[in-house]
Amino acid sequence: MRLSPVPHKGNPASVGPVLADLFLDAARPCREASPLTHTLLVAAARDLASGGVTARVMAGAERDRRGTVPGLRFAGALHRLVLQGRAPGLAEHYPSVGGTPRLDRLWRDAVPVLEEHADELRAMISTTVVQTNEPGRSGPLFGGLHVATRLAADAAGRRTPFPVRLLEVGASGGLNLRPHRIAYRVGDRVLGDRDSPFELDPGWTGRPDVDLEHDLRVVRRAGCDLNPVDVTTEDGRLHLLSFVWADQVQRLARLRAALDLALADRVPVRRATGPEWLAQQLRTPERGVLTVVWHSVVWQYASPADRAAGRAVLAGAAARATPTAPLALLVYEPRRSHDPDDPWEFQLLLKLWPADVSLRLGSGAGHGVPFAWDVRPWT
Structure with missing residues (x-):
């Protein structure tokens, strides 16, 4: 967005x-x-x-x-x-x-x-609106979803992780709505969808303390954006490619692979404001799945009014969450750091209701690659 x-x-x-x-x-x-x-x-x-x-x-x-x-x-x-x-x-x-x-x-x-x-x-x-859709952020998202589904299952007394309903605010072309359809090369292992046409090296340091070999089940997906990009069209593909700096060839290759995957696995993105769309999506808790609200590098572009409205919608949904219909907020956003030479740090943050979990899972580059896992409380 x-x-x-x-x-x-x-x-x-x-x-x-x-x-x-x-x-x-x-x-x-x-x-x-x-x-x-x-x-x-x-x-x-x-x-x-x-x-x-x-x-x-x-x-x-x-x-x-x-x-x-x-x-x-x-x-x-x-x-x-x-x-x-x-x-x-x-x-x-x-x-x-x-x-x-x-x-x-x-x-x-x-x-x-x-x-x-x-x-x-x-x-x-x-x-033209300056707009990027960085598929490298699917790396932190993939690991964060594994953590969230395992913790929600533990809180509910389930043996297996919850399946996921993934809702992305500021989804652009929706390229990060397919975290379960990507092959992640981590050291000498390939995680996720090993048959995927999109192989991503997430550049991880460390690992989250969960079973990453367990299949991540994303059973429903949806996204919204003020200016959605239809990546199934040539115009949409050119729009996203044009805003990648032309000498960043690895980033371009990653984007092209994600665009090819999007053609084979279509997920439309709705034109709407985040609070309006979330209010509709979160009106009724959905039993048997973990509903995950996700956004990455969006918060800085939202107006103060939309931020306040979004918080209110999420607070209402959190109050309605139950152990069998849990809710998570998973975000990858810049936050101020203590380093004077690099005042902003991109952090992966997780909140989970009703389990009352609040964690900082790690930090990484703005495009999601590389990423360092370092789980600690989020205060």
Whole structure:
């Protein structure tokens, strides 16, 4: 789930001073992770400040909010042209289509593409939402579900773990609604669905203290998003691929494998706000299954009103949960850390009702890979 840009008309001459700093803001996190994107955005920021072709492409974005990340919408629109085979000169620099970056020539080869497609790019940027759907987060989700189903079973006096009803808020294209359909390579073992077309190395340090060989049974799945992506369409696939930094080839390969799995195992995502949708899904407890509400890197994009409404819906559902119809909240979200060099830490957190379990299961990278298991109380 992502915030939407605010489309409006504007004067190209006024764009540069407003947006150049936002482009530089978007470039900083890319310096190590994606030299191609960093180089592109820094050059585009200079071009914006001087009133070059980027100012024409970004005309109308003068009042865009920082949270809409106009720099990444710009980079994503260019990447989409490359993925479509419509910018062959620029494609030579893009590993996503087999190219090799030559950073000293990148901007020189980008300018003709910007000039030729300025109107199309401007229209695309003005209506596009920055959106990713990181299937690497299925690694922490898979382990977290095993922990949750085992603890819920223990609290209910069951010998076997509960089957799961999985509900994802901010599901985007729903790529993380298939944790039981993925093959997880952990050391010399393969967990999950060994016949899956999507094999994921979750990069785990440590293991949760549960039987990961036990089949994870997900009997029902559903998701919602403000801007759902239909990953069964070419447009939907291009949308998600375009926002992956083009020189992160492992991440692209992971996304493509998850998209292929989604074609074989379709789970539609409903357009709705989280609180509205959850209220419908959680109205009546479902006996014999563990209902798991899951979200990852969504909370920061929700409005204060939606956060409060979501908490209220969950509190009501928690009060109705029983040992035979338990409820879990499982989230993978950034939280402030005590490290001044890295102020945010992505943590996997679990709450379970009515067992009154509250655990921090571990932490990892923003994309879910790698991940370190370290179970402790969540206070």
